[in-house]
Amino acid sequence: MSKVFRAWDVDEVWLFPASVQDFVPPGHIAHLIRETVREGLDLRAILSQYDEERGYPPYHPGMMTALLLYAYSQGIYSSRRIDRACHERIDFMAVTGLSYPDFRTISEFRKRHLGALSGLFVQVLGLCRKAGLVKLGHVALDGTKIKANASKHKAMSYGRMRGAEEKLAAEVAGWMKKAAAQDAAEDRQHGGERRGDELPDWVANKERRLAKIREAKAALEAEAQAVAGQGAGEDSEVAAKRGRKGQPPSGVPEDNAQRNFTDPESRIMKTKDGFIQGYNAQAVVDAEHQIIVSCDLTNQGTDSAQLLPLIDQIKANTEVLPKQVSADAGYASDANLKGLEEREIDGFVAAGRQKHGTAAPAAGKAKEGSRLAAMAQKIAGQGYDSPYRLRKQTVEPVFGQIKQARGFRQFLLRGLDKVKQEWVLVCTAHNLLKLTAFG
Numbered sequence: 001m002s003k004v005f006r007a008w009d010v011d012e013v014w015l016f017p018a019s020v021q022d023f024v025p026p027g028h029i030a031h032l033i034r035e036t037v038r039e040g041l042d043l044r045a046i047l048s049q050y051d052e053e054r055g056y057p058p059y060h061p062g063m064m065t066a067l068l069l070y071a072y073s074q075g076i077y078s079s080r081r082i083d084r085a086c087h088e089r090i091d092f093m094a095v096t097g098l099s100y101p102d103f104r105t106i107s108e109f110r111k112r113h114l115g116a117l118s119g120l121f122v123q124v125l126g127l128c129r130k131a132g133l134v135k136l137g138h139v140a141l142d143g144t145k146i147k148a149n150a151s152k153h154k155a156m157s158y159g160r161m162r163g164a165e166e167k168l169a170a171e172v173a174g175w176m177k178k179a180a181a182q183d184a185a186e187d188r189q190h191g192g193e194r195r196g197d198e199l200p201d202w203v204a205n206k207e208r209r210l211a212k213i214r215e216a217k218a219a220l221e222a223e224a225q226a227v228a229g230q231g232a233g234e235d236s237e238v239a240a241k242r243g244r245k246g247q248p249p250s251g252v253p254e255d256n257a258q259r260n261f262t263d264p265e266s267r268i269m270k271t272k273d274g275f276i277q278g279y280n281a282q283a284v285v286d287a288e289h290q291i292i293v294s295c296d297l298t299n300q301g302t303d304s305a306q307l308l309p310l311i312d313q314i315k316a317n318t319e320v321l322p323k324q325v326s327a328d329a330g331y332a333s334d335a336n337l338k339g340l341e342e343r344e345i346d347g348f349v350a351a352g353r354q355k356h357g358t359a360a361p362a363a364g365k366a367k368e369g370s371r372l373a374a375m376a377q378k379i380a381g382q383g384y385d386s387p388y389r390l391r392k393q394t395v396e397p398v399f400g401q402i403k404q405a406r407g408f409r410q411f412l413l414r415g416l417d418k419v420k421q422e423w424v425l426v427c428t429a430h431n432l433l434k435l436t437a438f439g
Contacts, residue, residue, distance in 0.1 A: 148266035
């Protein structure tokens, strides 16, 4: 007797139409994020952009917002991959209600409403607070380097620019002379039908490259002049921390100062795995449930200048300041510790690196009697009971979840302002995941 199997009829039609509620089980994150966007978020900043009655009706902005946030929560960032998921994954169909926006529509929606989408961070953070996920008893901050949408091989140093500019200018001048002579010869041979100012493609390409180099060179010179006008600032502070005397800025770029032709506002940054063309993403994380309470992004490789603005952003986002703050040695400076004192925040900022297996970070080069020396003694005196131990287990896992678990290792957009807003959108999706998991 043969074994009886359940029927497998792929051509069978349904008697009643399917409901998106039936696509995935009740309590699935797709339902939770969709309903959070529908019921919990104020989308007037996005909806107000649609005041034109004529034309074909666009996809509902609420659906598009839910789609983007759900895609980011699932580690899918490319508009083409989101488009494909809308056709292939039933959890995405449960979010869109069987709408299928193409990748151009998704990309344009993200670009058009990037500012409003990043503005949802505060709303989602408010929902997390209402759910009891944010206590602001202890917060930890850190930065992580993320690749820009540009290759580091498309960057050129100021020193190379000067040499390349002279060489290319000479080449273009020679080719212009050659082209003019060739035009004159052709006029004598074929008549003067050409205008005489047309350039061969191979000349135009070199001219465009020369123009790009001159534009990048001028931008580096302008930046150097701006730094000279402001004084040494952060550069002198960093140099002093390393035991060197900071030199006054000259107003002329260093020969090794670089600028990228693809994304000029990105920078070459050092990571533990080598150098990348990227940005420095910052986040402050609440120790209770790893909710991001403030975030920002900079194209500066150092972290020190980010501490106080990030702390003040917590006040702007939640109307209160945290009781305790922990941060690694990258944020250690007398000005930062003084700022924490003025805000009546109990700070735990390492004055030096912490070696593996030790109870507290080293004192580094903190001068005796300084705030840094007092901070080093404060952390070392408490040993393994110091709240500083919460830093690694609070903020670093969040970067691991974003970069490793959800695969966000490179920005899609270019330019500092757009990349900042993209980072805020990533942090919003992180908090939304925590809200649906614990809320």
